[in-house]
Amino acid sequence: MYQYSDQERQFLHQRASQFQGQVTRFNAGALDSDRFTQLRLRNGLYEQRHAHMLRVAIPYGQLNSAQLAKLAHIARKYDRGYGHFTTRQNIQYNWPKLNDVPAILHELAEVDMHAIQTSGSCIRNITSDHLAGVSSDEYEDPRPWCELLRQWSTLHPEFNWLPRKFKFAVTGAKNDRAAVQFHDIGIRIVKNSDNEVRFKIYVGGGMGRTPVIGKLIHDDLPTSELLSYLQAIMRVYNKYGRRDNKYKARIKILVNALGIEKFSEKVNQAWAASKKGTPALTPELTNRQINHAKSFFTKKLGGDRNADNTLIPVANPAFMNWRKHNNTEHALASYVVVHVSLKAQGEAPGDLDADIMEQLAHITRDYSEDEIRVTHEQNLVLPYVKRSDLFTVWHKLNELKLATPNIGKLTDMIACPGLDFCSLANAGTLSLAKEISDRMADFDRLYQIGDIKLKMSGCMNACGHHHAGHIGILGVDKKGEEWYQLTLGGSAENDARIGQRLGPSVAKTALVDAIENIIETYLKQRQADESFLETVIRTGVSPFQENLYANHKKSPDYRQSVAA
């Protein structure tokens, strides 16, 4: 794990004190609210439906037990006893008081955490593969690179006032688990034929109201050039991105307006021009810097690595079931990756109670080499559980209701906060998530349906990634009522795809039936052991459409939805 130097820790405290100063000036009327808004956004602080909302960065999703315990402490002391893990590897608190936030930031600084640039038109938290460093399909551990990017982008003097927010994601694995093609810049780390690390850079992906899949702009970038090339992209965006209309301000709009060739040409010009400059501002990464970053991520594993870590056989069907669905094989044979489901029946996806968080911090410390990860699917991962500890860990997680064996299944859905918390929402998501998880509570049925990704957003900003859901649900507002638009066939993995709209939106009362109907169609249509997504890709959406809307003709909600 990355270790902060004393100087970096001091930097975080200075940043918190700086924010204290801004709050004081704002309260005294010495800072007008437009300016204060911009400054608080650079520290992750929003104003929402009921209260302020604070978003804390979890860089590339990685936490140690002290950090998780601190997050629990903050939830208890300054909030209402829980936190919400997001799809961007952040945690959000829904009820902090403005005047407490500087103190929260100081508390975070004590454990090397912060809320810098988690909102506002700047470079946001760098996200990554939640299996970084522990999966066997990896070319290169992305975390040192993420850390370098985090440092580079933190208070970057030139890029703190971009036309719009800017999101990076990085993966170093064969299978993309970081949705890199749905980010403003997505980076895939690969190895070339000489076994040297190279970057493939994708630009202009994103969700929101205009979903776009990122386009490849460089397919063989050498390591030393990473920052100088990214700087060139950022500079072109900063200069030419639209600032007159915030719905057209993301880099994807600029890339599409210019076309990728023209955009790439501008980037190459800016890149060449910057190389003529002084070295300080054309950052070339040296091997020393790269190796220094890497040195933090070579895990010193506790205990005897050669000890017998074979799994103790247990004749416990519930355990074996969990083992099958919530465990992933580790790159090291004596360890297992354990997924912690935050999708127990009836829970809001991504929410975690402070006391449970604290218990989980103990498990992290005692059973996972002091490391835990946040996934972009709003779950957590214990990346270093010894085989011999698996049963104990299951037992402990189970007691905390964190062992629901549904990873990757229908009830392991993503949902943004929606109407309950978000002032931009058109429709609720959390009550629906609960309804779906209640209706789909039968595990035999879940397993029969198999792997499926259901993703739900309360409005077209798409915080719940609905465009990338195998089943996507988008809340829309129809004359003050909550309705839902369904899409099928999206994917955020290697085969990044945007879901296709099924038809007229569906009333809230009809939504869970509609999902049942879609599942029915799938089970009827599927060949051999085809997954849901494979079936949708093969058949297209029409059988789903026909079945859904034919069936719904009988229901009053459907007639309304067609009329509306």
Add this chain to the structure above:
Amino acid sequence: MQIIKNRQIIDSPWQLEPDQLDSEPGLDQPHQTPSVEDESRPRLVSVRHWLELRNAIKGRGQGHGDHVGIYLNADDPISSIVKHLDSIPVIAIIFGSITEGRGYSQAVELRQQHHYQGEIRAIGATVDNLSLMERCGINAFQLTADDDLEQALSFFTEIDTVYPYN
């Protein structure tokens, strides 16, 4: 007018003379057309006017033109002035609001890519951005009306650590 230059409060004689073609938010003084004859008054003119003046005074020898600087709107490219940087004493960059970010890139291009040695002045700077601006090569700051000049100096050192890569 008082401004901050190189972290000190100084009196600055430079006057902005907005081009009638500009409609930037920061530029609300009356429009004027620059005159070749009036060389006593240090002023900041648009790129277009600066190039016109330069042609008019060409050949008058050293010293002429020392009183004419340039201001850049956020969407002005610097390409037409890079050849002349040695003869521009001041380049002002207009920041229409706290969220205006293009001026930071203009400053970086001038300082780091073209090694501009003169004064780069941010017009419309806010105390909260002084440090970022300075790190981009801006060395003079004309603050917005809401900000207090005396207090402003302390904002340069609110945060004194930065990461080496940016």
